[in-house]
């Protein structure tokens with residue numbers, strides 16, 4: 001008999017790590033599991049990993065667990081402590097079902113469970129939410145202990161999270177964050193991909209991606225909206241209508257799976273290649289892709305037909321993306337918009353599969369012959385870039401989708417460097433932030449604001465959609481010409497959000513908005529909560545935003561003053577959010593593009609209708625967006641100079657240093 005099943009959900013949360021060993025769990029094969037990680041620890045280091053894992057448990061349990069954990073380490077490359085995976089269903093429950101002494105902590109428990117929900121998480125048993133290695137925790141003991149602490153905490157305590165490990169509850173005060181999260185914060189010289197492999201296997205750090213390790217992932221909806229905005233603006237950029245035109249990309253995973261859906265919302269023909277048959281089937285079953293094709297000749301015929309009939313259709317090609325680019329080149333299938341969303345932030349551990357090797361064989365090679373695997377990946381990257389170059393010579397617009405494609409391709413020696421590089425424009429192709437998201441959205445403060453209705457009621461979500469729409473429509477009337485397009489796109493999105501049936505897991509919504517929009521929407525929610533019209537709301541955002549992330553090839557790739565390799569903005573953001581009223585804050589290494597390549601942070605904020613919540617939201621949201629605008633302004637970005645001047649007019653206490661622009665002719669003549 002399993003010991004934990006006899007007690008209620010609340011009791012299980014409150015007990016944390018059970019006193020008695022729960023029974024061993026079978027390894028369920030119908031679940032999408034993380035690939036076996038590279039063998040990286042020496043025998044001596046394996047002992048250290050075991051010592052580290054066993055410190056969560058009573059000494060009398062060590063003998064049994066030591067053998068079991070060693071087997072996990074040998075079989076999977078990590079100690080996940082599968083035995084301790086709870087028996088209750090992993091999903092966000094209505095907030096009132098959580099045990100605890102403080103509403104803020106209950107909201108955080110809800111968000112943690114949402115990030116591990118089977119419908120949301122990529123590898124739920126390995127506590128990985130998305131991106132192949134984006135973990136909420138490294139093992140189940142950390143999960144159990146964290147939930148226990150949250151169920152005990154009062155609003156005069158703060159839980160300190162060290163890369164998945166709950167260090168403990170520390171005294172603080174009611175305006176302090178309830179949780180402070182760091183993930184993967186390394187001494188800079190120890191921040192290479194193999195350092196992650198090693199220190200994660202030792203159990204002392206983790207890769208939190210962006211929203212996984214900060215409990216703010218809301219399923220692919222978050223990314224569908226951003227991807228739709230990118231595809232729409234991509235077509236605007238090349239002066240074409242999406243109708244009858246072709247978008248080619250790859251990846252049907254955590255975030256990349258949003259591409260075909262976004263293509264359909266935009267109205268184009270989308271071809272998205274994916275090597276993993278399980279993931280492809282999930283997307284087909286979910287209705288996120290319309291058709292699956294496994295043969296390249298068939299694919300060519302179907303795409304030509306779809307273009308001719310101006311169909312809105314998304315087609316998954318089950319196979320390697322390189323084969324698609326090469327075949328379309330041979331057959332002269334014109335690609336209008338091209339990108340890639342394989343997980344190249346994680347190239348050696350399952351993020352990018354080499355061509356001409358069966359999927360399962362590639363997985364074996366990755367674990368058993370890592371050097372050969374690396375060679376094959378690099379060889380494929382060179383082929384991939386070559387095929388893209390053939391297409392762009394014929395007029396395709398290609399952009400890097402922030403997945404480190406150009407960076408890794410360049411490291412592999414592929415032909416992706418610009419012939420006439422300028423600072424910040426070293427590659428042949430722009431990143432989607434350089435040409436699209438940066439100048440059109442981030443510089444004006446528009447970014448992926450989101451909220452979750454903690455009651456779990458769909459009707460609450462519908463009410464919040466209506467409130468947000470009303471606020472935006474009012475704001476649009478008073479908005480300057482410069483941001484009208486953004487306001488229109490977002491009003492259209494929120495009106496259609498319910499039709500798109502994007503809710504997976506918690507009752508969540510994403511909406512791109514600027515500082516003013518975010519503050520006014522949040523204020524209106526807080527008022528509606530106070531009046532009892534809706535329940536508690538959790539606000540947050542993706543780290544992939546105006547201010548939260550310093551990532552030189554992505555979020556800050558359109559910073560051209562040389563400061564894109566600095567991380568002051570992201571650090572300031574998290575510090576500033578934490579003392580202005582965030583309920584939880586997080587700062588990570590590596591989100592999106594990989595360990596060592598980025599510093600990214602975010603927040604969560606609970607609205608309960610109180611005066612305190614009203615005060616906090618104004619103070620924190622204003623800073624959370626305008627910090628980034630101020631920095632983008634200082635980098636001489638035109639849109640940001642406009643936006644910060646507007647912000648200073650709206651808030652006289654804001655005084656930002658504005659750059660003086662130098663006449664180009666003066667420098668040219670020096």
Ligand SMILES: NC(=O)c1ccc[n+]([C@@H]2O[C@H](COP(=O)([O-])OP(=O)(O)OC[C@H]3O[C@@H](n4cnc5c(N)ncnc54)[C@H](O)[C@@H]3O)[C@@H](O)[C@H]2O)c1
Pocket residue numbers: 122130131132223226227250251252253254255256257258273274275276279319320321322341342343344345346350351352353354355401402403404544591592593
């Ligand atoms: N969607 C966005 O707006 C966005 C923004 C910025 C960055 N990204 C980046 O996009 C990448 C993808 O994110 P994700 O969460 O979807 O990751 P993921 O690992 O869940 O999905 C990537 C998918 O690509 C597939 N794949 C790998 N190599 C392939 C190949 N050669 N051919 C075909 N398919 C292949 C994998 O099987 C996997 O399913 C990440 O690097 C992420 O940081 C996405």
